[in-house]
Amino acid sequence: MPLKMNNGNKVWQRRTSKQQLLNWFAWLIAVAIFVYCWQLVSEKTMWIFVLDSPAQASDMAERMVPPKWGYLSTLWGPIWDTINIATLGTLIAIVLAFPVAFLAARNTTPSVRFVRPVALFIIVSSRSINSLLWALMLVTIIGPGVLAGVIAIGLRSIGFCAKLLYEAIEEINETQVEAITATGASGPQILNFGIVPQILPAFAGISVFRWDINIRESTVLGLVGAGGIGLELNASINTVSWTQVSVILLVILSTVVVSEWVSAKVRHAII
Amino acid sequence: MISKAPAQRVWKRKPMITNPKLRWGLIGGVVVYLIIAFYTMEVDWGRVAAGMPRAERFLGSFFPPDFTSRWEDIYVGIVESLWMTVVSTVVGIAISIPVGLGAARNLSSRPVYLFCRGVLAVSRTFPEIILALFAVKLFGFGPFAGIVALSIATIGFYGKLLAEDIEDMDPVQAEAIKSTGAGWFQWLNYAVQPQVMPRMIGLGMYRFDINFRESAVVGIVGGGGIGATLLTSFDRYEFDTSAAILLVIITIVMFVEYSSGFIRKWVQ
Numbered sequence: 001m002p003l004k005m006n007n008g009n010k011v012w013q014r015r016t017s018k019q020q021l022l023n024w025f026a027w028l029i030a031v032a033i034f035v036y037c038w039q040l041v042s043e044k045t046m047w048i049f050v051l052d053s054p055a056q057a058s059d060m061a062e063r064m065v066p067p068k069w070g071y072l073s074t075l076w077g078p079i080w081d082t083i084n085i086a087t088l089g090t091l092i093a094i095v096l097a098f099p100v101a102f103l104a105a106r107n108t109t110p111s112v113r114f115v116r117p118v119a120l121f122i123i124v125s126s127r128s129i130n131s132l133l134w135a136l137m138l139v140t141i142i143g144p145g146v147l148a149g150v151i152a153i154g155l156r157s158i159g160f161c162a163k164l165l166y167e168a169i170e171e172i173n174e175t176q177v178e179a180i181t182a183t184g185a186s187g188p189q190i191l192n193f194g195i196v197p198q199i200l201p202a203f204a205g206i207s208v209f210r211w212d213i214n215i216r217e218s219t220v221l222g223l224v225g226a227g228g229i230g231l232e233l234n235a236s237i238n239t240v241s242w243t244q245v246s247v248i249l250l251v252i253l254s255t256v257v258v259s260e261w262v263s264a265k266v267r268h269a270i271i
Numbered sequence: 272m273i274s275k276a277p278a279q280r281v282w283k284r285k286p287m288i289t290n291p292k293l294r295w296g297l298i299g300g301v302v303v304y305l306i307i308a309f310y311t312m313e314v315d316w317g318r319v320a321a322g323m324p325r326a327e328r329f330l331g332s333f334f335p336p337d338f339t340s341r342w343e344d345i346y347v348g349i350v351e352s353l354w355m356t357v358v359s360t361v362v363g364i365a366i367s368i369p370v371g372l373g374a375a376r377n378l379s380s381r382p383v384y385l386f387c388r389g390v391l392a393v394s395r396t397f398p399e400i401i402l403a404l405f406a407v408k409l410f411g412f413g414p415f416a417g418i419v420a421l422s423i424a425t426i427g428f429y430g431k432l433l434a435e436d437i438e439d440m441d442p443v444q445a446e447a448i449k450s451t452g453a454g455w456f457q458w459l460n461y462a463v464q465p466q467v468m469p470r471m472i473g474l475g476m477y478r479f480d481i482n483f484r485e486s487a488v489v490g491i492v493g494g495g496g497i498g499a500t501l502l503t504s505f506d507r508y509e510f511d512t513s514a515a516i517l518l519v520i521i522t523i524v525m526f527v528e529y530s531s532g533f534i535r536k537w538v539q
Contacts, residue, residue: 040354056409143318200287
């Protein structure tokens with residue numbers, strides 16, 4: 001226990017002086033990095049705009065009320081598209097993530113040295129690129145529309161689903177697999193009766209969880225032209241119809257809340 | 272006595288949903304939904320077919336990607352993304368600490384709790400890109416808008432997890448410190464903080480990782496960072512440059528993820 005002598009009395013300290021010094025040093029470096037970065041921000045910022053922003057914000061808020069409720073009736077189509085993008089994208093993702101996860105899991109991969117790194121690379125690249133960037137890419141390649149959104153969501157979700165799934169596969173109970181193996185089952189049979197039943201609940205949970213995230217993400221895909229309610233948002237902002245923007249924001253908000261509620265209910269029922 | 276041999280029975284796997292009505296209802300519902308979804312989806316197949324050669328060219332441009340001809344722009348964009356990430360993570364976490372403390376039920380009074388929970392809920396609902404869109408309207412084009420958007424998103428994420436972590440802490444230790452006669456801040460420093468610190472450092476690293484990925488996106492709406500460069504390269508059909516940017520992003524994300532795993536292990 002680190003103690004310090006103070007006029008002959010022992011005083012308890014949380015850290016030894018060496019730890020204290022190290023701690024201070026780490027903080028010093030962190031603060032220095034932050035200050036340096038802040039300076040770079042400051043150089044690139046027009047502070048006059050920032051000072052002006054409260055007035056801008058109140059102006060914008062004023063123009064957003066009252067919401068133009070009549071606009072709501074034209075939004076059902078885009079909402080349906082948004083939900084389709086999220087759902088079909090999630091479906092594509094889970095179909096493709098299933099084999100990838102088996103190739104990535106240490107205990108089921110055919111080759112730890114050759115196949116596993118490839119599967120892990122697929123997972124990392126799918127995860128590290130945002131669905132909007134995937135959408136941007138797909139819109140330039142296959143043209144704007146819902147299909148680009150579906151594929152973008154699918155590509156982005158493969159990594160997420162496969163990562164969680166392969167972690168679940170690595171944590172399975174090996175004795176069950178051994179029991180199935182002992183009956184003389186072949187490779188695919190072991191997979192089907194020994195491993196799949198164990199990961200099925202996790203699999204369902206992951207899919208619903210991802211679907212919920214995808215609803216949230218598919219609301220903005222329209223900003224780059226990939227369909228859904230984001231298209232309307234972009235159009236309304238470009239034509240400065242703020243009363244429409246507020247309706248769209250409220251619709252997005254309620255869609256997100258409802259999907260969160262649904263996913264929480266379903267996951268609760270599964271687990 | 273001759274007993275009849277039992278009719279041969281075949282073992283069947285137990286279905287995941289045991290109630291047959293619910294099972295078939297769900298399956299039927301899914302099939303109907305898929306049919307409707309496919310028919311209402313408007314897809315211009317001609318345009319898709321026309322895009323195939325372009326897709327080929329795009330995939331081809333990964334072998335090899337072109338780092339050199341636009342290196343200047345890529346470098347500036349990536350560095351900007353990185354310092355945007357640093358600033359927004361630090362600012363976001365700094366603000367989320369008081370909000371998170373206020374949103375922990377065992378720490379604060381009822382009105383403060385409700386207010387802070389409200390703040391967290393609002394900052395969590397909208398995606399980063401919508402926040403960025405509005406920040407750009409308010410603060411003008413540039414990294415500052417992106418930083419504001421990412422900071423707000425960070426508050427929602429980090430504050431909520433901090434509050435939940437504090438609510439889950441071991442009350443015995445907190446009580447022990449309190450019984451020594453510690454003041455509120457001492458109590459916070461010696462009872463609460465050591466319990467939540469390891470996990471919160473890990474989550475901070477995780478959020479850094481998320482913010483970097485998002486900082487690549489806010490540029491699309493004018494919030495600074497590598498996103499603007501990427502958007503331009505797509506618009507000009509310079510796919511080999513886009514491929515290079517994407518590879519740089521993937522590499523940095525991998526690096527951050529690896530080092531955050533390392534730091535988390537070291538802290539715990």
